Amino acid sequence: MLHADYWIGKIHDADKVIMTKNEISKFNQKIIERINKVYNLEKYKESLTKDELMGYINEYKVPTKERYFTNGNVVTKDFYDSLIENTNLVGIKKINPVKYGITVRDTSIRTFPTDTGIYSIKGDNEFDRFQETGCQAIEPVIILHTSYDGKWFFVQMYNYRGWVKKDDIAIAKDKKEIFDYLDTKDFIVVTGNCIRTQFNRLDKDISELEFDMGTRIPIEINKLVSIGNQNAFGNHDVKLPTRDVNGNLVFKDALVSMLQDINIGYLPYTRANILRQAFKLLGDRYGWGDIFNGRDCSSFIMYVYKTFGFRLPRNANEQEESAGISYKFGEGTKVWERIQLFNEVKPGAAIYMPGHAMIYIGTENGIPYIIHDFSGYGIKKGNEYEFVPVNEVGVTSTLLLTSSGTPFIEKFTSILQFEDKI
Template sequence: MTAIALICCLPASAREAAGKGIASTGVIGIEEGQLNADYWIGRQAKPDATILDRKAIAAQNQRLHQQDKSVHDIERLPDTLSQAQVRGWIEAISQPRDETLYDERGETIAAATLKALSADLALDKIPASQPTRYGMVVRRADLRTFPTRLRVFNARGDTDIDRFQESALFPGTPVAIAHASSDGKYWFVVSPLYAAWVEKDRIAEGAKAPVFDYTRKTPYLIVTGATARTVHTPEQPGVSDVQLEMGVRVPLLADWPSDKPVNGQHHYASHVIELPYRDDQGALKFSPALLPRTADVSADYLPLTQANLVRQGFKFFGERYGWGHSYNTRDCSGFVSEIYRSFGVQLPRNTRDQAVSPAYNRIEMADGLSHEERLKIIKTLEVGDLIYIPGHVMMVVGHQDGWPYVIHDTTGITFRDRTGDLTRVHLNGVSVTPLVPLLFNREQPTVDRITSIQRIRP
């Protein structure tokens, strides 16, 4: 399809923007009025209708754990881990690197440095068998390819995408502790959604029962804002200034006595919650903590509705893109995962696993589909549908003139204006864009690279 033909099939607002060059916002097809949740909610016929109720969500989560091999049921791990199991986990992610990599100054990473990282895995120290150990995340923790803070990049000057950054774990997440790095500063952990290296001081080790009992305590609060942060309490630094992300569940100590201070402060202005922390010996302990009543939280998971999907997505609007949850933010798959987690819906961590998971109502977009057939399908998409292209995911936020618009955490978008000139906008954040005018490369429309659509609905 030519550039002119592509413009002709755009929504009216996108055609107008392309005719002018770029819209007033600097992003094709987007005007100021579209940059808020209420605009898109107001376009829905039944924005508050329940898409899936709690029972249906629980059943879907169960399917995920039963059918999706990317998900780890760590609570049901055997009491003893074999050397082969532990080594297999580590080698699945910590593969030797033979490509040229650069540091933050643009200098080539020496081969000796990369070789040393492989040695730091201490694979020869994995015992033939070992008792299964458990722990819990106490502070937001980066998951790393290797046990190092060294940031590496594929190109000089491109320091956004650290190739050793995998993901992040949030406070209250249970993990299995499988191995230690040669210097003892990192643990290799297996969480429900990911396995990688994490700094040891972010994990508190504890017995299996208290670790998993904590995840089931009631009553509880759900963080429904982009983030929430506990009150600064120098009397108990282990639970002071703890960042909690959207969808994180924390036990609520609802019966805390009104005349009993919490970590040196009266609690009438805050929720009293319970958080894990690491004592001086690295052991798992729990403590009351204060979460301000101004925090965006809910007494339960939010109802899964189109309106709530849009609202939750827009709470991240404008946030910087963070590959693998770098920059204390999130990437495209983390973005949609955290939106859905605020409803109690669990998703695999990475786009490659999300896109093919059998737990949802998946529409496979076969390679043989024509552009016109693909356009016919995407016109039927609804709010909350997840659209996958290689390495990226977008969530439908609504329609304009019959065509879908998406919200996504993206490095940038490419399109051709009415004259056929190629335009690249470096968004580097959570953004709303039309879908149809986007290009995957210089010539191929993004629509033609859609591999699948996941529908979190009946």
């Protein structure tokens, strides 16, 4: 049960293509039309008014409840005031032209322009409340604003806004430079948990760079025979964005072994491949907002589906409302009725409940099972339920108890298959 092939063997049409690459592209457009936090960056407006930009930045509010630093000290008003000052609202003009950039490495989108984490519970440093999400390398971003200290950009990626370290972004001359690079027909997709480029003693910018599942990397065909004094035989020649001394975009060639877990182009979208991709992350560390070099529940789903070319919303509640074939649970739906509904659902579908998202993998002895990136579950101790931390990707029954003692399945609100109705 801890192997994808066990569940794939239960599916009669496991290798049938669910949607073609062209159909997935059209499906992504439906998501953009339905979810107002998902954008086509190529069609983003050329400038923002003062009110628009201030509104975006001010969507993030300082906490009103007591919060704690990593060392357990209470966060003070002076600290929050310094964060607001660093958002540089005074630097916003009447009209603010946007710039285009691209991430040169995996990075984080933060609530405010700071690395400092704050936490809801003293001594519990699992959930940094200033961590919004991870942002993979080679992602285009719209640069909307710069922090007062000049170390952070306020950016829009395709499905999220927030503050990113300036040093993780290469600034392009214009959007054409970005999208001419990204829209190439020749690319590889990272289909393993992560890969890395070959060591290059002559250029540290492209040496042993790591790329996570779902990263799309343009490649050069028959261009070079040697990179970094290494013959290119047995490798893909990948074209990577880097920064010059002024932070401007410069492309460099690097090598990725053909034996790493990659695919030329997107994977065929089949139920077997969904499960194979999900199980490659089994045991991986949970990370709220993708901290700890990990993923959280909704980004686990997002990155699995990126290997097929999907551009899903970031957060679980937005994913739940996006396009696809949806099955809804009413509040009064009994457990046996919930189990019965899975007779209509295909493995690989996403399941949602308040604050959590999972992938359905099939049934065992009539019980639906899931693979999910979760923080923990509940176990009964006397008359109380005790929280058991897990913090990793695991396979569980849907009857597993939550920390309140309620089975997961009783909290399900919907199931979503990312495909068009026939």
